[in-house]
Amino acid sequence: MLAVLDVDVDPDLVDLALTHRSFAYEHGGIAHNERLEFLGDSILGQAVTVKLYRDYPDLDEGELAKRRASLVSTVALAEIARIIGLGAFLKLGRGEELTGGRDKSSILADTVEAVIGATYLSAGPDVATALVLRLVEPLLVDPDRFGAAMDPKTSLQELASARSLGNPAYRVTEEGPDHDKTFHATVVLMGEDIASGTGSSKKNAEMAAALGAWTRLSGRGEESVDLLATDGPDAGTGDAR
Known part of the structure; x- marks a missing residue:
């Protein structure tokens, strides 16, 4: 994990940052990452705010706030996590x-x-700020990806319309108790499952799925997809996720 981040951080703190409360509960109530999450949220917001203020002198307060909100959103941060392969390092409960x-x-x-x-x-504010800027860079250097992270469902609908693929449909399921539900959304275009996403709400799950679909359709993902190259929705039944 440290090699992926390219920072010199206390391994014990990294281990704590990767420990989800579900793992902590199953291992006798050990410490988990929620306090570090609280701290990191503030550092992330400050670093992104300063970056946007300096780099976009012509934007007004409203537009700056909109862009900041998109960069610190669950959808954007989850995409960053997937880019660096963070999921493989998580310590989760069964x-x-x-x-x-x-x-x-x-x-x-x-x-x-x-x-x-x-x-x-572990490393101080300057190193933490530098890490934040490296993590958000993939969104900042690609204006289209940045826009998609701000509003993935609209971006996907516009891309699908431009390619005459019709309107995206979302298939949503849920699981878990009422106080801790997990939602799973799948984007369907021309009868094909394009991408899926999960979230703590139906909205977040659909946004995650929409961003995944936009990434694939635009050719920015590891595996792109072109539905116009098929013979239509009956050309295949495999899961395109």
């Missing part, structure tokens, strides 16, 4: 492991914040 916790947007986003908090405590 229940989360069995329900796909390593790819849940909420867990991934929270862990990114916890890692930032751990970096701040």
Whole structure:
């Protein structure tokens, strides 16, 4: 994990940052990452705010606030986590492991914040700020990806319309008790499952799925997809996720 982050952080703090409360509960109530998440959230917000203020002198307060909100959103942070492969390092309880916790947007986003908090405590504010800027860079250097992270459902709808693919449909399921539900959303275009996402709400799950679908359709993912190259929705029945 330290090699992925390219920072010199106390291994014990990194281990704590990767420890989800479900793992802590199953191991006798050991410490977990929620306090580090709280700290990292503030550091992330400050670093992104200063970056946007300096780099976009012509934007007004409203637009700056909109962009900041998108960069610190669950959807954006989860995408960052997937880019660096953070899910493979998580310490999860059995229940989360069995329900796909390593790819849940909420867990991934929270862990990114916890890692930032751990970096701040171990290496100081300058190193933590530098880490934040490296993590958000993939969104900043690609204007289209940045826009998609701000509003993935609208971006996907516009891309699908431009390619004459019709309107995206979302298939949503839920699991877990009322106080701790997990939602799973799948984007369907022309009868094909394009991408899926999870979240702590239906909205977050659909946004995560929409961003995944936009990434694939735009050719920015590891595996792109072009539905216009098929013979239509009946051309195949395989899961395109």
